[in-house]
């Protein structure tokens with residue numbers, strides 16, 4: 001890890017607008033520092049692993065979970081520091097100012113606060129060290145999503161995503177491109193965060209570029225893993241597993257994966273109308289057909305009994321993933337349980353709001369108000385102090 005490189009970059013790129021993806025893409029395309037690296041030959045873990053062709057998406061993704069769990073098993077369950085100090089970058093403290101890394105992390109916090117109030121609220125319940133790491137991961141995820149969903153999405157090509165991936169590889173090798181990358185480059189030296197879920201998220205963005213319909217839940221599940229299950233896998237090494245937990249590491253990772261999938265299914269159910277207006281239908285086509293519905297019904301946006309029945313089943317499935325996730329929260333490090341419970345309860349509430357809107361997710365956005373958000377915190381706290389499995 002070259003600390004000098006990280007800090008040079010942080011110093012040379014003050015306060016970039018993280019959502020200026022046009023600038024980002026131009027920068028990516030013109031940067032000589034971003035020569036394509038070994039990442040080009042690295043393959044997406046899920047999509048291309050040899051010999052896995054006949055597996056269902058769930059089986060393929062479970063293999064990822066097993067590998068992730070095996071990778072970090074030792075470090076996560078140990079109480080000793082994750083990495084020795086030799087590998088940690090040395091920060092530069094300028095006289096009279098905050099350190100550059102501190103500035104980088106603060107900027108990540110500002111971005112998180114601006115773009116995701118609920119997640120930000122959750123991060124305020126974390127220890128300061130973990131909070132910073134989660135902010136850095138959040139910002140990288142948001143920028144990645146913004147490449148295909150942001151104002152400059154129409155300029156994004158698969159090649160731009162390849163460059164973004166090369167930049168990710170650089171960052172994991174200590175070569176950060178800007179100060180926001182520098183924060184993540186620092187985070188990955190402090191926690192046993194693996195690069196694979198990050199690569200897989202980029203793969204999800206590639207999928208978004210080439211695909212706007214999902215034939216069945218198996219296809220949708222893979223997409224949800226890529227864009228959201230990966231966030232669970234990135235987060236566990238930071239959240240930590242309670243050293244007293246008797247649960248297997250893979251069961252905790254599985255729960256984290258389930259939380260990501262549950263959140264993404266919730267996103268999809270909340271945004272049906274908005275997505276359809278952008279030409280996207282994430283709902284499984286075979287399930288729509290079974291319910292006597294089609295893309296035309298979604299574009300028409302009429303809440304009918306057929307739609308209500310269809311939605312009831314979709315909500316039920318999303319809730320099952322939340323239930324699966326609940327099993328793992330208890331096994332996390334004590335200090336991480338409260339924020340995770342809070343975010344789980346709040347995100348799940350969106351499903352209740354869809355029901356309260358009589359399943360009109362075409363023109364009404366399901367939204368959990370401030371009061372309900374604050375009111376969920378004591379319940380989340382109560383759940384977080386429940387004893388760990390024995």
Ligand SMILES: CC(C)=CCC/C(C)=C/CC/C(C)=C/CC/C(C)=C/[C@@H]1[C@@H](COP(=O)(O)OP(=O)(O)O)[C@]1(C)CC/C=C(\C)CC/C=C(\C)CCC=C(C)C
Pocket residue numbers: 119122123134137138141142145149227228229231232233235236239252253255256259260263264267268325326328329332339340343
């Ligand atoms: C054992 C156990 C349960 C551990 C907990 C593990 C954990 C903390 C899991 C977090 C799961 C999580 C928050 C997943 C995020 C899923 C998500 C919202 C994905 C979004 C994808 C694209 O969706 P779409 O384009 O449809 O949505 P928009 O309209 O654009 O919003 C994402 C946008 C991908 C990018 C994801 C993020 C920006 C969120 C990343 C969040 C974190 C790193 C914070 C996690 C912290 C807490 C406190 C939960």
Ligand SMILES: [Mn+2]
Pocket residue numbers: 145146149
């Ligand atoms: Mn998005």
